[in-house]
Amino acid sequence: NAGVTQTPKFQVLKTGQSMTLQCAQDMNHNSMYWYRQDPGMGLRLIYYSASEGTTDKGEVPNGYNVSRLNKREFSLRLESAAPSQTSVYFCASSGPPGQRYGYTFGSGTRLTVV
Amino acid sequence: QQPVQSPQAVILREGEDAVINCSSSKALYSVHWYRQKHGEAPIFLMILLKGGEQKGHDKISASFNEKKQQSSLYLTASQLSYSGTYFCGGSWGKLQFGAGTQVVVTP
Numbered sequence: 001n002a003g004v005t006q007t008p009k010f011q012v013l014k015t016g017q018s019m020t021l022q023c024a025q026d027m028n029h030n031s032m033y034w035y036r037q038d039p040g041m042g043l044r045l046i047y048y049s050a051s052e053g054t055t056d057k058g059e060v061p062n063g064y065n066v067s068r069l070n071k072r073e074f075s076l077r078l079e080s081a082a083p084s085q086t087s088v089y090f091c092a093s094s095g096p097p098g099q100r101y102g103y104t105f106g107s108g109t110r111l112t113v114v
Numbered sequence: 115q116q117p118v119q120s121p122q123a124v125i126l127r128e129g130e131d132a133v134i135n136c137s138s139s140k141a142l143y144s145v146h147w148y149r150q151k152h153g154e155a156p157i158f159l160m161i162l163l164k165g166g167e168q169k170g171h172d173k174i175s176a177s178f179n180e181k182k183q184q185s186s187l188y189l190t191a192s193q194l195s196y197s198g199t200y201f202c203g204g205s206w207g208k209l210q211f212g213a214g215t216q217v218v219v220t221p
Contacts, residue, residue, distance in 0.1 A: 042213040043156070102161055
């Protein structure tokens with residue numbers, strides 16, 4: 001099925017550990033995004049990539065790094081996890097801006113940092 | 115800079131109508147609307163690109179007033195399946211979301 005695939009679905013980390021969240025899309029979209037979702041705060045943009053080879057900071061980039069490995073894949077890395085990074089992380093992709101395309105979201109990664 | 119949504123929550127009986135509002139302090143190029151069920155990913159409902167535009171998705175419709183930087187989502191003759199959290203997203207190249215409006219439709 002076409003869409004956005006995220007791995008892992010669940011993860012528990014200890015404070016200070018590192019991990020990489022993986023995201024891949026098979027819709028030939030240029031743009032990809034990483035959001036985090038916390039109760040009562042909606043979805044906040046961490047990083048985005050408008051095209052292969054480019055990345056930019058969003059609203060809450062501190063503590064994260066990203067890699068746009070190729071057109072399909074966009075990974076999010078936590079170098080030293082903190083309890084404040086406990087959240088649900090969503091990857092999304094979209095078609096060309098200005099067109100009538102919405103974002104397609106992955107199923108999310110539920111991360112707990114203890 | 116995040117779009118502001120109101121109300122925060124609404125409870126409806128099946129068949130009733132509701133309006134969700136979304137406003138921005140800066141000019142919007144477009145407005146997206148999404149619905150999210152508990153534990154699931156947000157699902158795209160519709161996008162409005164032009165000022166004054168209206169669109170529909172089943173019995174869910176929306177309007178976008180570019181001059182006022184406001185959008186409204188209209189839930190008409192609500193169904194149980196309309197329950198969930200609705201998010202508006204303001205687009206300035208990338209999407210920034212409002213905090214969401216929780217909608218509960220009861221039998």
